[in-house]
Amino acid sequence: MTPIQYVLREQRLIWFFIGIAIPVILFNLIIPSSPPDAFHSAELTHVPRRVTLELHGSGRVPLSLKAKNLRVVVTGGAGFVGSHLVDRLLERGDSVIVVDNFFTGQKENLVHHFQNPRFELIRHDVVEPILLEVDQIYHLACPASPVHYKFNPVKTIISFFNVFYKTNVMGTLNMLGLAKRVGARFLLTSTSEVYGDPLQHPQAESYWGNVNPIGVRSCYDEGKRTAETLSMDYHRGLNLEVRIARIFNTYGPRMCLDDGRVVSNFVAQALRKEPLTVYGDGKQTRSFQYVSDLVEGLMRLMEGEHVGPFNLGNPGEFTMLELAKVVQETIDPNAKIEFRPNTEDDPHKRKPDISKAKDLLGWEPKVALREGLPRMVSDFRQRLFGDEKESVGTNVSLA
């Protein structure tokens, strides 16, 4: 007898179907029926966020889910801007890894996070590769203060190259490589220095700049221009998610005390009762952005859908003499002004056109110089003289 004949003769098929039917009927009787759509949507809303993230497999995080619980690397996070960015990311609920070689940054800027389990600090030079599993990379590592790239003895020429060009080129390459490898989104903090001594005023992102390739500031300017080029190549050629910010002069608490930037110079000098040194005739202009505005702009850029580059700066324009006057008003009306010969390649004018950031990121600075400066002064005073710290919170007037 064949197996088929056996099944038919013994009526096994009937018993088989009865066996399936009984549990199906019981199941429908016991569990109240719900409309198929309602059941389906209820199931979806219970998928935890992380599971949804992992379903995408490629490591790319869908934009709509970027608001929370990300693993973020901030290179240069022990520095002035980086440490404020870390504050905001942790406050938002992200896990943050700071990678810094402490060339200009300081542990003190981050010490308030040392007990936070979502925070890690790694001493590492970005010139060397590193492997970390992350969703986003904010690449800030680069000493940004002019004293480190201006006139210096010959012996420092090699270290110029090492520090600036290598950090901007090798460091950026390493971080782009990491982003590619783990499928992270990458944000480069470039600079308004890519416009050099601009022939267009104010500077829009479409302006290609007027940079002296062989000047004393070139290692910084050209280093950042190369970093932008590399980022765009990775974006176009390897489909990497890239964001580029061109940062204009920024000030606020935790700036290096003697880093040679004009705001920190004036504030430190006025507090120490030294004359404010103005280079040239003092008619060159700059725009000054408070650090909380910048951090807000960087985060909006990272979360948004546009590559950039975007100018992030405060379009309020001040001559150096006007800035000195605001510092006198804020700290010491009797502070003297001392004129010195101007440095080579010092840009005559600097003012961002921020229409693009306004339109596409919905961002614009909120903190005026006269509002932000006292916060910085309070921080400087405390660090210089150990005075009681007044509130130096950076989250003023955030958008």
Ligand SMILES: NC(=O)c1ccc[n+]([C@@H]2O[C@H](COP(=O)([O-])OP(=O)(O)OC[C@H]3O[C@@H](n4cnc5c(N)ncnc54)[C@H](O)[C@@H]3O)[C@@H](O)[C@H]2O)c1
């Ligand atoms: N602050 C500004 O006004 C301004 C303007 C334009 C652009 N930017 C850019 O913003 C970023 C942050 O600037 P900032 O003002 O906070 O400067 P900062 O010097 O305070 O911070 C830079 C940080 O990078 C770290 N770093 C430097 N080289 C490194 C390396 N090779 N490996 C690891 N870490 C390294 C430093 O130790 C420091 O903590 C920089 O990329 C800078 O070019 C700043």
